[in-house]
Amino acid sequence: MIKVHAIQTGSVAIKQRQRAGQGAGMLRLINTLRDSEWAGWLPIYAWLIEHDGGLTIVDTGETARTAEAGYLPKWHPFHRFGVRMNVQPQDEIDVQLTRLGYSPDDLTRVVMTHLHTDHAGGLPHFPNTPILVSREEYGAASGFSGRLNGYLNQHYPAWFNPTLIDFNNTPYATFSRSYALTPDITLVPTPGHSAGHLSVIVRDSDVHYFIAGDTSYTEQLLLDQTVDGVSVDTAAAKDTLARILGYVEQYPTVYLPAHDPESVTRLENKHVVHSSVSFIR
Numbered sequence: 001m002i003k004v005h006a007i008q009t010g011s012v013a014i015k016q017r018q019r020a021g022q023g024a025g026m027l028r029l030i031n032t033l034r035d036s037e038w039a040g041w042l043p044i045y046a047w048l049i050e051h052d053g054g055l056t057i058v059d060t061g062e063t064a065r066t067a068e069a070g071y072l073p074k075w076h077p078f079h080r081f082g083v084r085m086n087v088q089p090q091d092e093i094d095v096q097l098t099r100l101g102y103s104p105d106d107l108t109r110v111v112m113t114h115l116h117t118d119h120a121g122g123l124p125h126f127p128n129t130p131i132l133v134s135r136e137e138y139g140a141a142s143g144f145s146g147r148l149n150g151y152l153n154q155h156y157p158a159w160f161n162p163t164l165i166d167f168n169n170t171p172y173a174t175f176s177r178s179y180a181l182t183p184d185i186t187l188v189p190t191p192g193h194s195a196g197h198l199s200v201i202v203r204d205s206d207v208h209y210f211i212a213g214d215t216s217y218t219e220q221l222l223l224d225q226t227v228d229g230v231s232v233d234t235a236a237a238k239d240t241l242a243r244i245l246g247y248v249e250q251y252p253t254v255y256l257p258a259h260d261p262e263s264v265t266r267l268e269n270k271h272v273v274h275s276s277v278s279f280i281r
Helices: 026-034 077-082 093-099 135-141 143-148 219-223 234-250 263-269
Strands: 003-015 038-051 054-058 083-086 109-111 131-134 163-165 179-182 185-189 198-203 208-213 253-257 271-274 277-280
Touching (some): 003 263, 026 077, 038 093, 038 198, 131 185, 219 253, 234 253, 253 271
Parallel strands (some): 109 131, 131 163, 208 253
Antiparallel strands (some): 003 038, 179 185, 185 198, 198 208, 271 277
């Protein structure tokens, strides 16, 4: 039996042009930062998967420390102009796990879609749990270049030494590479938003769950094949969106991006998407 839980760890506000980018190259990011229209408060979801292979958390959500002066570095234009956080201590993932009857030490593993702060802020709660990150993502997030690229690696725990995932050349559906985590969970590379972004596919008896991180901000943006305004590689992001769309056209799939307010409704109702038509399975 498989059960997927949505865990909301506070909210984030981003610019409208981050959701749907405009322009090419560096102009795309500049347009995003200069946008005067905010998209409003969006959820920050992590996901708990209960399955025969144990308990898996996908992403760790954000930390309430973002309210501390200097936690989001003002020298970085994105953290200064492009994002706002609203996370309370009771929103953090350790408290949320307690509400579900678990503690961080009960987990079998943590899988990170990527290492941006709204996905990695909760890492300090998991000192005793194996943490999996793609090798490309860990490299992109490391060192001073990682900070220039917007990663807050200065806040990663001193003990953070993740297991690095190298995707093998075994195709999985529309994806040319994959990594079998358990018999019912497969990791696939979904780069674009970040260099080493990955997604998690969970196969239940009647439906698949595509835990998508930031491949898009809503299901409709996936259907529209719209690349966001901060992707580090637009071509890779377009390829990723095409592969995901191809996947949901082949299998009954509940699409779960991390900041879509409708993700929980789709999860609770097994509301799957097929091409341009969503339907209740």
